[in-house]
Amino acid sequence: MSQFQVLQRAVNVAGMARARAPLRLGLAGGGTDVSPYADIHGGAVMNVTIDRYIYVSLAPLQGSMLELESQDLDIAIQVPVAARLPFDGRLDLHKAVYNRVVQDFLGGRRAPALRISTFSEAPAGSGLGSSSTLVVAMLQAMTEFFSLPLSEYDLAQLAFSIEREDLGLAGGRQDQYAAAFGGFNFMEFHADNTVVVNPLRIKSAVIAELEAQTILCFTGISRESATIIAEQSRNVAKGEGRSVEAMHELKASAIAMKKALLKEDLPTVAQMLNSGWASKREMAAGISNDSIERAMEVATAAGAIAGKVSGAGGGGFIMFLAPLERRAAVLRALQEGGFRTETVRFTSEGATSWWA
Known part of the structure; x- marks a missing residue:
C-alpha cells in the first residue's frame, strides 16, 4: 500500500482536515518588503494579525475529479485530476497550491x-493580505x-513562491x-528572499489600549494591489528620487514603531502611523483617492488622531486610532458618511490546522 493510500484511509476514518490563518494589519513599513527595494536596500515592516481569518476544509474524494470552492466568492468548479492544473483565471490560487504540493511533496x-473549500472573513482587495493568507x-x-x-518559515516562503513565481503576481513578502x-x-527583508521574523512581546496593557483605540x-x-505594487517596483527600479526616499522613510517608521510599542509609547505609535x-x-499614483481622503477628513474631524490605509492602497480598509473618549463619535461620523x-x-x- 502506497503512502498516499495509507494517508487517505486514515482521512476517511478521521474526517477532513481544516485550517485557518489570520489576516493582518500593516502598521508601518509596508512596501519596503517588495522587490527591488528589499533586495537593494533591505526592507522592514511592522505588522500585527487580527481576529479575521481565512478558513480551509480539505477532504478526499473518490474518482478522478478535483472540486474547488470559494464560499465567499460563490465560485465552485470541478476539474479533472492532473499533476499540473492549467490556470484560467478561476480559482487559480487554489490550483497553484494543489500544483506545488503535488509537484514538491x-x-x-x-x-x-x-x-x-475556502472561506474568507474579509472581502477581496481588503488590504488585509487576504490573497497571501488564503495561500x-x-x-x-x-x-x-x-x-x-x-x-x-517554510510555509511562508512556499506561499510567496507560489504567488510570485508560479502565478507571477506582483507583491511583497510580509x-x-x-x-x-x-x-x-517586526520583519526584516533582504536580498535572495531572506526574511527574519522578530516576534515582539508587547505588554497586555499596551495591546488592550491599542484595541480600545x-x-x-x-x-x-x-482594489487590485498588484497594479499599485508593480508601479512602486518600477519607480524604485528607475531610481525615481521621491519614491525611493519615501521607501527609506517607511522603513524608518517601521523601526520607530517597533521601539515605540516595546517602550509603551503610544503617542509615537500614532505619530508613526501618520x-x-x-x-x-x-x-505611486493611485495609493490614495477621493474616497480615502474623505474618510480621513471625516474621522479626523470627529477626533481620530491617526490613520493609514492597510495594504497597498487605493481602497480596502483604513486603520484609525481614536482615543477611547472619542471612539463613539468617530464611529458615528464614519457611518453617517x-x-x-x-x-x-x-x-x-x-x-x-486540525481534523474535523
Whole structure:
C-alpha cells in the first residue's frame, strides 16, 4: 500500500482536515518588503494579525475529479485530476497550491482527488493580505492532510513562491509571514528572499489600549494591489528620487514603531502611523483617492488622531486610532458618511490546522 493510500484511509476514518490563518494589519513599513527595494536596500515592516481569518476544509474524494470552492466568492468548479492544473483565471490560487504540493511533496506521480473549500472573513482587495493568507491557509491544510514537514518559515516562503513565481503576481513578502507566524512581528527583508521574523512581546496593557483605540473603516472599494505594487517596483527600479526616499522613510517608521510599542509609547505609535501614511502616498499614483481622503477628513474631524490605509492602497480598509473618549463619535461620523466600520482584536496565533 502506497503512502498516499495509507494517508487517505486514515482521512476517511478521521474526517477532513481544516485550517485557518489570520489576516493582518500593516502598521508601518509596508512596501519596503517588495522587490527591488528589499533586495537593494533591505526592507522592514511592522505588522500585527487580527481576529479575521481565512478558513480551509480539505477532504478526499473518490474518482478522478478535483472540486474547488470559494464560499465567499460563490465560485465552485470541478476539474479533472492532473499533476499540473492549467490556470484560467478561476480559482487559480487554489490550483497553484494543489500544483506545488503535488509537484514538491507527492513527486508528481499521484495527483489525489480532493475537495478544497475556502472561506474568507474579509472581502477581496481588503488590504488585509487576504490573497497571501488564503495561500498560507491552504498550505496549512495540506500540511495537516499529508503530514508535510513545513515550519512557519517554510510555509511562508512556499506561499510567496507560489504567488510570485508560479502565478507571477506582483507583491511583497510580509503577508505570507504574518499569516504563518501570527502576532506582533517586526520583519526584516533582504536580498535572495531572506526574511527574519522578530516576534515582539508587547505588554497586555499596551495591546488592550491599542484595541480600545483601533477602528477599521472599509472604503467600499476593493482594489487590485498588484497594479499599485508593480508601479512602486518600477519607480524604485528607475531610481525615481521621491519614491525611493519615501521607501527609506517607511522603513524608518517601521523601526520607530517597533521601539515605540516595546517602550509603551503610544503617542509615537500614532505619530508613526501618520508619517508612514504620508510617505506611502508618495510611492505611486493611485495609493490614495477621493474616497480615502474623505474618510480621513471625516474621522479626523470627529477626533481620530491617526490613520493609514492597510495594504497597498487605493481602497480596502483604513486603520484609525481614536482615543477611547472619542471612539463613539468617530464611529458615528464614519457611518453617517456612508462608510462601514468595524472594531478589532489582535491575535497571537498564526496558521493552525486540525481534523474535523
